[in-house]
Amino acid sequence: MKHFTRLALAGALAAATAGASMAQELYAPNLAYRTGPFAATGIPLMNGQADYMTLLNERDGGIGGAKIDFEECETGYSTEKGVECYEKTKGKAIVTQPWSTGITLQVLPKTNVDEIPILAPGYGFSPMMDGKTFQWAFNTPAGYWDAADMIIQYLESQGSLDGKTIAFLHLDHPYGKEPIPVLEQLAADKGFELSPIPVGLKEMQNQSAQWLQIRRMRPDYVVMWGWGAMNAGAITEAVKTKFPMENFLGVWWSGHDADLAIAGADAKGYKSISWSFPNMDAPVMKDIQSMVIDKGMSKTDETEMKGVFYSRGIVISAILAEGIRAAQAEYGTAEINAEQLRWGLEHIDMTEERIAELGLDGMVPPFKTSCANHTGHSGGWMLEWDGEKFVKVSDLLTPNVAGYQALAEEKAKEYADANAPWPVNEGCDAM
């Protein structure tokens, strides 16, 4: 019993001292997944995010004088753990990064009650772009519907799509189904035939049935919405069935270097749309190398650092940092709260100049968010695997948002109705 009291005392003391040192800090937790089935993709993303925040703390003393406490809470990509982490951190957090569609689904309805912004860069529910309905959710700089539109745009630039067939290989999960409404709409407009081929969660590593179907169907293009083990599975199957790699394209989560490195030169020509690019010559990469990695404050390694996902992590943290800066400038205080950060995230203006100032040259396209537009629709580049790494093969593609604006509003309204009472931000003008 005595021992237990001492233990409890030590705990209380630690909590108290931790509280004291928090005074000049901004608590921005990250629901990381360095363990579990998707750890291979999670680790580079988490390392990139953490390293950029460490850089800001080391080089600039944080943001606006306040250090960033970028604590990770491990979820292993499990929804149950994710909710546990959310509950644990929400008390003092200024932002939450849920990192999985499942966790986003759980956390999204709670945000109106808890009033904490969710930052889901490049993932989550596409209608979240309607900032009027989804006051607290941000999927900057681009959503899945943007990705679908940009991929089709790129394919169209290679020749008319009229009469062509596109196989849509996707994970049979909310994430994989997300772009279907927009792809169907585009198919009707452009006259191509879309045939969705679902891959069940249990079939991710063994897609022989799906690829047999693709071989029989002989589509002109295969577009993939894959995640985790599904990407490597699809790429190896494509190589095995001798599908022409240049006609095989993926969303940004299907462009992980390690997945392609397995197939190496055989996968040459595979493409992935992306709103981030690993520009090793960018000043920020050099700063991270000298001030974070060389000092032993990072968990990353050299190969990983050159990958697309690591640089995506950096871009995500840079977006969050810009949101924090905007809020600090508006409210004149370093220690902003969750509601002020929401304002900040609604007023990010990533112009070319600002990107250069931040040292992110060529790593992220310019974009601007507003109260009604929580995505920013930055657009992206088509990246191609050259056998060793990803290279840019297109100019900046910008999505034609007007094409699915109405759809987004309709789906957002559906969501709000299903979750009534759902407060809407009436202060916003229409998108």
Place this chain on the structure above:
Amino acid sequence: MLYRTAGQFKTSYEADQALFPVKQDAFLLGFIMVLAWVIFPLTASEFTFQTLLIPILIYSLAALGLNILTGYAGQLSLGTAAFMGVGAYACYKMITIMPWMNPIIAILLSGVFSAGVGVAFGIPSLRIKGFYLAIATLAAQFFLVWLFEKWSWLYNDNASGAIQVPNLDIFGLYVSGPQADSIVQYYLVLFIVCLLTWVCINLTRGNLGRTWKATRDMDIAAELIGINLMKSKLTAFAISSYVVGVAGALFVFMWRGAAEPNLFDIPLSFRILFIAIIGGLGSILGNYLGAILIVGLPVVLNLVPEALGIPVSSSMVEHLNFMIVGGLIVFFLIVEPHGLAQLWRLLREKLILWPFPY
């Protein structure tokens, strides 16, 4: 000393067969009830409600349902999660078709649907036993999860394929959905779990329970003494699936708030089977002890390094957690292969004699 039974005389058969032949047991239960109904709700934080109290109760209820089938009637089932899914989807459909329906009634009714499905998949148990039956229930598991994915009517043709719990209220008090307070949800879950546990205790001590136990211990002998095996096995399937279905509805409506079909896949079935096995097959108390070990302990362990001020990365804690919980499971099963409930039973026997053992 604490458990001294001296002076507690039984003067009738009824007193001898009572649920609590020893007074201290009743006191202990009363104490736990006070904890659950008064102390915990008054002191718990939002975090405790959402990660410890509510999930432990719901998992205990699901394990209780499985225990009736596997522990009492001896029919091994690997389809628990799918039956939970039936309950959850049934509740979702009832609530969306009839929004005026009282959520408590909807939750209690949703078990009826899973009971029906459970009986249908229980029919093979009349011919096959043991591992073969386990495979048959595995078929239910695969089939039902596939159905949740493909039958879009079940999730109202929602584009994401997931079900989202709406805000539901009873007389203006929100009980589910994001607007609901944790404490309200906790009391509702606690009420339903207590109610069903009470029913199950009485069922397993009564005629039906004895029939199940006879079927479990030797079905040929049971048949010879005049037990109708079909009735015995199918009632076990029906009641077990009912409880599991209600647990599934609570799981989604009172705790998760949203569910994708693959939530009800095999890992959940195994998790509940582990709770039942580690807690102790053929016991009611065991389900609660098992759920505390499997569901509650990892959450508590995650908090330890931070509370002590030890700087360990969150992913490291997760790895350690796996090792510690895994080690404990092996330890408990070696110390007492019949589960935690049996461990408590032995401890209680010792306590009655203590401090003067023979």
